[in-house]
Amino acid sequence: MSKIVVLFGSLDTKGKDYAFVKERIEEKGFRAFVVDVGVMGEPFFKPDINADTVAKAGGESLVSLRQKKDKGHAMAVMTKGAAEIAKKIYAEGNLDAIFGMGGSAGTAIISAAMRALPLGVPKVLVSTVASGDTKPYVGTKDIVMIPSIVDVAGVNAISVDIYSRAVGALTGMMETEVPEIESKPLIAASMFGNTTKLIEQCKEIMEVENYEVMVFHATGTGGMTMEDLIENDYFIAALDLTTTELADELCGGVMSAGPRRLTTAGLKGIPQVVAPGCLDMVNFWAIDTVPEKYKNRKLYPWNPNVTLMRTNPEENTKLGQIMAERLNQSKGPTAVFFPLKGLSQLDSPGEDFWWPEANKALLYALKENLRKDIPLIEVDANINDAEFAKAVTDKMFEFLSKR
DSSP states (O other), X not given: OOOEEEEEEOTTTSHHHHHHHHHHHHHTTOEEEEEEOOOSSOOSSOOSBOHHHHHHHTTSOHHHHHHHXXXXXXXXXXXXXXXXXXXXXXXXXOOSEEEEEESHHHHHHHHHHHHTSOXXXXXXXXXXXXXXXXXXXXXXXXXXXXXXXXXXXXXOTTHHHHHHHHHHHHHHHHHOOOOOOOOOOEEEEEEOGGGHHHHHHHHHHHHHTTOEEEEEEOSSHHHHHHHHHHHTTOOSEEEEOBOTHHHHHHHTOSOOOOTTTTTHHHHHTOOEEEOBTTTTEEEESSGGGSOGGGTTSXXXXXXXXXXXXXXXXXXXXXXXXXXXXXXXXXXXXXEEEEETTXXXXXXXXXXXXXXXXXXXXXXXXXXXXXXXXXXXXXXXXOTTSHHHHHHHHHHHHHHHHTO
């Protein structure tokens, strides 16, 4: 049986484009299944799932959306509906890959359908906004976005090339065999440049015992991805030793992972060992992008594009409260380790971010607010020292031995 490519798109305004792509997909021996997400006009050709079905999956009828003539509301309904339809088709076994094309509105709707699908399902989106900030569309999923170069408004000398190669990219993914590799129990770990040495040591220790440590760069998207994959049962435990994204969330830095950060492992009940890695810093882009209210703070140019700001005692008190509040929800084995000689490479005696009073504020807030049955273990070492790596991995082995 032929594999199925599900096309999501507005057949009222992009119908000719989709008819062209549908034909290209079928020429390659795949079946094209079309879902219409257009609201105002009639489709250029009959889809397999019409726009009214999508609208109702989003909570409202197409007739109602047309009567209201509220584009923002219609987009919200169709975005929700598209995601629900994608999940339904996939659950029924009728989706092997997903493809879409559109402008900013279409991209928002189609990408929602793509984000509703698991990792590994080929996802290609030709978009007018693909050369800008794609984070809102890609999120934490493996979506390939291809710039449309010109508007998605008909097949012409430029778009014919873009569409054809985009189809080639998608069908190439579908034809690629993914080799099987040795499967080991997976442990999630969070890392930043300033905790690289720690995670490398932990990884080496855990892998000797036949565990595989999957490392996530704590840049906002990295933390969100880790939380999502924990939610979807990829991991048996978490070495969440670099929680720096909480500082960005609190202070308005550019690498926040949002309010779900440091919650999923606890709610899933898997073992987690946590440390306040890099909570001594908030991330901004180049130094001229640092907000005016922070201009007089301790700043460190990590590289020409990234500026770090040292967190102060007041911020660390709040961070300790936030950590405790989130960890207190935990349903499984949880332990917090605190490195008394610094939270990062920069926060070491004699280094630029060494500020014992700020770290003590964080430690005190954790002691005051952390649930009493969650151990808070102080280690007389810097977070990157071998002593600290041994302490956190010993605790993880202890948790794992009781599973």
